[in-house]
């Protein structure tokens with residue numbers, strides 16, 4: 001491609017809307033244009049990058065025996081109602097764009113395709129003989145994200161590869177899951193990114209085991225906790241660890257003490273001169289289930305620890321059946337206004353005890369009459385602890401479970417693991433923290449969707465069973481930007497060779513010089529013919545502008561038909577390290593071809 005004929009517009013200044021380097025650079029270098037919040041036009045250079053990523057994804061998927069297909073982006077509400085996710089996706093997370101058609105039928109723009117593919121499986125898979133089978137597609141997805149930001153990292157429209165596998169049993173599912181783990185590792189290795197595979201929360205999608213593939217970068221929205229021995233890595237949403245040991249309690253007898261102005265843990269431990277590890281804090285939550293039922297929850301946890309709301313939400317989802325619901329629509333710490341809707345009298349905020357009386361909860365059709373009491377594992381072993389007294393300005397000390405307080409029946413790990421904690425697998429390993437951009441996520445779904453939609457098959461013994469399912473997603477457009485976030489310098493993007501829009505750029509410093517133009521044209525033709533994808537900068541611009549642009553757009557190898565031409569040579573510069581060498585005209589093609597092959601493999 002000749003730059004003189006391309007829609008090639010770079011910006012001198014950083015665009016105001018962009019906060020992180022990769023976002024700024026992709027805009028400045030003319031790879032994309034913002035159309036609206038979370039919506040981008042992918043211009044030709046970016047489209048080439050996206051296609052290269054898609055090709056790598058495709059080749060790794062095909063190598064596992066998965067087959068490519070293309071599913072509709074418009075999906076009927078009825079399928080989502082069958083799976084039970086319509087409310088979660090339209091109300092709770094509210095992430096799905098919905099619309100109506102001329103017959104007043106409700107539709108959604110696909111944020112993901114479990115429902116559609118399960119409907120396909122229900123129609124087409126009859127027998128165990130057809131299993132296992134794995135279909136994937138590369139397609140634009142739509143999500144009405146709460147906070148679209150960072151360009152392609154969190155768009156409202158983005159490209160994803162999503163795949164879904166169907167199996168006769170858990171062992172076959174595990175096999176495909178392991179194959180996907182390998183395929184995803186290969187994809188990231190081939191695209192040239194530094195990544196980590198981590199244990200992940202399965203969230204609203206349901207199911208058991210899942211792994212996320214994180215590209216390591218400071219701008220990442222996810223936190224990863226890992227150990228240096230390489231044996232543990234998990235998303236903080238899911239991570240478990242050993243909390244620091246609790247200090248022995250200084251209290252020996254049960255007592256209620258006046259503790260004025262100690263509604264915060266910091267003020268309270270300061271006043272009582274004790275460690276927060278000897279305090280049980282009681283945190284109030286309000287959960288709304290999909291049937292409208294509201295439940296007030298008290299979580300008792302060691303006061304130096306924090307509640308992990310992802311873990312809590314999962315626990316509450318598992319308890320949904322007891323309240324006649326199936327999913328959590330909202331989980332919040334009730335503010336004054338929310339409290340006023342159900343509390344019969346002012347709550348002793350900051351002084352709540354594990355046994356806060358149920359008569360604080362008013363009567364209401366949709367209101368569970370009793371608190372749901374949960375104790376985090378960290379609070380269970382405490383002896384002679386301090387906690388609230390249910391009376392403002394007072395705490396109790398020297399309390400014990402089974403004596404002054406009944407231990408809540410629901411005992412769970414709902415604490416947030418933090419860097420510095422000891423690892424579960426080896427207490428001498430200390431958890432470290434890193435930021436990551438989630439690029440891929442693989443799940444073992446089990447039969448959640450197949451059971452809900454009635455996608456069954458006939459087993460070898462003639463009986464019917466729901467299909468076992470797995471699902472696997474890679475953010476193709478997110479990956480493109482994550483690559484930039486991991487690889488740039490003050491002059492611009494440094495593409496990994498495998499996903500660069502072009503491998504090389506031939507820069508003609510002075511297009512008025514016939515010798516320069518002739519050499520450049522020849523190289524341009526020969527390089528492309530040899531499979532080295534090459535741009536020709538034949539614009540009527542100053543040499544300095546051309547060099548700057550070549551660096552900004554991040555093409556791996558730059559060939560300059562400049563001064564050394566008189567010796568039959570051209571200057572070749574590597575974008576990654578700026579290393580420059582004069583190479584004889586006759587050797588340029590073979591040299592670059594070698595470098596490209598070496599980098600891509």
Ligand code: ATP
Nearest residue numbers: 152153154155158160438439440441473474475478
């Ligand atoms: P996140 O937690 O970042 O919102 P997710 O858990 O919703 O991601 P999945 O539903 O597992 O993501 O989607 C699979 C992949 O699609 C993700 O790993 C990510 O790479 C990509 N992806 C998800 N949401 C977006 C988005 N809004 N913009 C760009 N890529 C996205």
Ligand code: MG
Nearest residue numbers: 095143145154
């Ligand atoms: Mg998301």
